[in-house]
Each structure stands twice: as structure tokens, then as C-alpha cells.
Amino acid sequence: MEKEKKEKIEKEKKVVKNKYLYAKGARKTSVAQVRLYRKGSGNFEVNGKKFNEYFRTENLQRIFLAALTAVNHLQDIDLTIKTQGGGITSQSQACRHGIARALVELDKELRPLLRAEGFLTRDPRVKERKKPGLKRARKAPQWSKR
Secondary structure, X not given: OHHHHHHHHHHHHHHHHHHOEEEEEEEOOEEEEXXXXXXXXOOEEEOOEEHHHHOOOHHHHHHHHHHHHHHOOOOOOEEEEEEEOOOHHHHHHHHHHHHHHHHHHHOHHHHHHHHHHOOOOXXXXXXXXXXXXXXXXXXXXXXXXX
């Protein structure tokens, strides 16, 4: 029974593998699930909207497209991305991370270029937890001598 399930899962993976490449990107609490379609025309969709409708400012769009611009793949692939958590800036950075990982799966020779730009490194900085007796992680209550 378990053997049949494993074979079925492997077959599904092969079908999915031929259709698109999958990668996951993250930043703070944001997660982006990226599907990269090989033969495309430069259509980028984020949460069911075009990427420039979802990321409205030019700076966020630049962050989103940074990995694609670095390797000149703006016009020959399509992307479908689901992103959630965090803020809009964090989501754009998570998308960039996921796109870079998907591009490495597409072509292993792009890895050194993307690594040099810093797109493959998951930024480990997250918000520090609140400590007992303090107002925030490090902010202490006002001290009074008397």
C-alpha cells in the first residue's frame, strides 16, 4: 500500500517537473512560492494579479525583478507566485529570493552570478522577542532616581 503511494507521488512530481520549476523564497515572516515556466513571454503574476499591480512602487518592482535582470531572463520565462505573511517590502524580497532559486534550477551556471549579487542567501534577520520587564526587546521603562 505504501509502495503504491510512493510511486504515485513520484509520478506526480515528474509531471510537475516537466511543466514548471518550483522554488520557495523567504524573508522575515514572508514566504513566496514561485513557479517558473520555461517557455514564456515575460508574464509575472503575484497572488492572482500582475506584478506591477501588486507591487505598486518602482522600488518594489526593482527588487522583484533584480534576479531576472541580472541574468537577462525578463522576456523568455513566465512566473506565478503565491506570497503571504509580513509586509509588502518583505514579500518583494521573498519573491526575489524564490525567483533566484528557481533560476538556479533552470540553469546551474547562473549560480555564481546570483550568489555574487546576494540573491541566493536567505536574510536571517528577524524581529527580536520581547523580554520580561522591558517594554520591547531592548527598550526599558524610564528610570527614576527617586
